[in-house]
Structures are given as structure tokens and as C-alpha cells.
Amino acid sequence: MQIDKNMAQAPFGIYIHWPFCQKKCPYCDFNSHTQKNINQSAFTHALITELNYMVQRFGFENRALASIFFGGGTPSLMDPAMVERILTAIETACAVGATCEITLEANPTTLEAKKLAGFRSAGINRLSMGIQSLNDRNLAFLGRQHSAHEAQNALKTAQNIFARVSADFIYALPNQTLKAWQEELKQILDLGCTHLSLYQLTLEQGTAFYSLEKRGKLTMLDDAEAVEQFLYTQELCAHHALPAYEVSNHAQAGAQCRHNLIYWQGGDWLGIGPGAVGRFCHQKKRIETRTRKSPESWRQDVSNLGHGITSTHSEVAADYASEMLMMGLRLTQGVALNQIATRTGCRKNWLNDDALNRLTAEGLLIKTDDNLRIAPKGWHLMNSIIEQLLK
């Protein structure tokens, strides 16, 4: 594969995975563990070791960083001093510009809210808070550790400390009525967030909810009702100057999450920590790295080898083109088809022209010159549209 030389100009980010949580939420399939007695210092040391290894092995020393993202797990359980150590190591290893977005995911318990000022001093400049609901019964159902009141207080504290704050919510819960979600969404929009991630509850294999549903003990919301709630969400958020820029993400102008845009626009990122995935262009190839998932085995590997990588897969050009199409169509602005062809060096076999013509004629896709995007009426059919285009 001959990747375009301009690829070096594509945005570059670093994702750091902190894999520990206080309790496993029943809907969550992330690589998160409830291990007791975590040696934060040793774990931080391992993250820095793997970071230095990846930066040097794949030659990212001089590439300007657009974003650093601490995800998990629950990185707000980290001691702010550990976050600072990692950020100092990144500054030493790479080129961190003054405009670099540095995000940390936080849970809104009182205990974690007390640490927010420490995270700001450590260098975090954007906070993403996992509130999930403003209804205590829904929070209990979702297995969350905070109350709605506690979350609202934590959010206010965050908004006083950080210029950029995002909040996550989950809707389309079993038995949730459209009216109940309408009322909750109005309350959410009154919180003054400039960025919201609003996800429908989905069943992921391996989760507690998944097995409950298999045993007939949990009934998910009917598809038609979930679509109704999705359409209402799009409409109300747009009306409140928080239009969707991605299927589940809404932002005021200029407040979009730069880190996630790297994923959706086929940029480059390093994935550091247990179970982290990285994707980037290196020596004219698109590479995907994966690391060991178990935190302890990963740490052992880093200690022995300097990294916890278990696979370094080199993608063919058509895979990279499919990735760019699949991720880019999640964005309301869509994708530039020529840019995909130029960047990946792949001009055919990644787009099903028959499906493209049919879906455009059905009004589910909009093609204007080189731009392809999903039409508003096709948004809730996104997965199926993308699947048909990639066949």
C-alpha cells in the first residue's frame, strides 16, 4: 500500500488506558477490572515505558500531537500526580503543542470531584464525565455508583474548573417512555454542557445485561420506540444549538471532541495500556497494534519486553479505505471520497457502486460532487447502510 505523503499531516493522538473501576457496570464491555490494591506508581511506570517504546519504534518523536486522551476504566480514580507524570513523559517523548486537547474521563462521585482541580493542575484541559442519567432509579438500574444530585454537583465543579466539559448519557432503557426521556433530555440540556455524548443502551456480549436478556430476565426497548427517542434527541439538541456532528455526539460550534475526530477521520493514534488499540500509518503502511488485556499480564510483559503488544497487524489498502469510509460516515459532514482514495492509495474495490446508487436513489445517502454523507432520514439505519456500501 502506498499511503499518501500528506498522511504525515493527518491529526495524531495518544490514547492512555487506565483499566480499573470501582465496580463493573452491567452494560459495559470495556476492558475494565475491579482489582483491589492497585500499585498506581508501578502501573504508571509501565504506561510510560510502553509509551516511550511505541513512540520510538514507530517514529512519532517529532509529530505534533493534536490530542491526548485518558480513558478506561475510570482514569479519575488515578492520583493526579500519576496523570502529571504521564503528561511530563509525553512532553519529553513527543511534540505537544499549546493547542493540544488533553481529555480525562471521570465518574461523578463526590470522591472523584474532589480531585478535579488536581487534574487541571496536572495538565488536563478537557473533562468527559460519565453521568449516564439524571434519574436515580435509572442510575441504580445501570449499576452506577453516584446519585443524580451528586452528578449535578460534580458537573458544576468541573464546569468551574475546566473550559471544556462533556457529559455522557444513556437512553432507550427498558421501559423508558418517550415522555420520560423527553423530560430528562430537557433537564440535560439545561446543564450548560457544550458537548454531549448521548448513547442508546445496547446489549454487548459478555456483559451482565447480555446474560440477563438471554435468560429472559431483561427485555430491551422495542426498536421502533428506540428510533423515536433517537429522532427526538436529534431534533431537540439541534434546537438547543447542540447539533449532532456524529451519530451519538452533539456539540456547540468549535466544541467537538478532537480526539474522537482522529478516529472518525482515519487519523493516527497510539494506544497505550492494557487492551488498548492503536492505528497509524508507518513506512507507507497502515498498522494496527493490540496489547495484552489483563492488566497484570500486560504489566509483566512491559517489565520484561518494554511493551505489552500482542499483535502488530499491517492492513491492506482496501482495509484502510473501508475504515475511513465506515468511520467517516458516522459524521454528519460525511466523507470526501477522493481523499480516501488519495490517502490510502486504493482506488477501487472498497465501495459497492450498486449499493451507493440504490441508497442514493432511496434518499438514504446524499452524494454531492466528491462528498458522501448519510441523509437525516437514514441516520437510524447507519449500520445497515455502511454494511451495504462495504460489501
Ligand code: SF4
Ligand atoms: S465505570 Fe465506565 S468503564 Fe467502568 S465498568 Fe462502568 S461503564 Fe465500564
